[in-house]
Amino acid sequence: xxxxxxxxxxxxxxxxxxxxxxKTSLTxxxxxxxxxxxxxxKSNYQESSTRDEYWISGPRRDGRDRLYASNIPxxxxxxxxxxxxxxxxxxxxxxSRRQT
Numbered sequence: 120x121x122x123x124x125x126x127x128x129x130x131x132x133x134x135x136x137x138x139x140x141x142k143t144s145l146t147x148x149x150x151x152x153x154x155x156x157x158x159x160x161k162s163n164y165q166e167s168s169t170r171d172e173y174w175i176s177g178p179r180r181d182g183r184d185r186l187y188a189s190n191i192p193x194x195x196x197x198x199x200x201x202x203x204x205x206x207x208x209x210x211x212x213x214x215s216r217r218q219t
Contacts, residue, residue, distance in 0.1 A: 120138045120178065121133065121174075121176050122134055122135075122136060122138070123173060123175075123184075123185060123186065124172075125161050125162040126169075129187045130189040130191055132194075133185065133191070133193045134195065134196060135193060135194070135195045135199060136150070136198075136199060137196065152166055152167070152168070153166070153167040153168075154166055154167070157172070163175060163176075180209065182208060192218035194217065195216070195217055197217075200215075204216065
């Protein structure tokens with residue numbers, strides 16, 4: 120999934136990483152953190168302990184994942200890097216890249 124912090128700006132720190140969902144799909148779990156679904160104009164999830172707001176969505180094939188256009192690179196977690204570049208972006212030659 121694409122995960123971008125929206126707490127301080129429209130284009131916050133972002134990454135591509137593997138998440139798990141609750142049975143109802145209303146809660147997302149990522150690296151020991153819990154995100155609850157909310158309704159916001161620049162965010163759609165809130166982290167449970169910090170209450171920071173995030174935009175979380177499926178990664179796009181064209182790599183234009185940010186909610187608001189930006190040239191700020193997006194980090195890709197190592198455990199999903201190969202899958203991201205080969206299955207989602209269809210660019211297997213780039214699978215060693217750590218950023219979009």
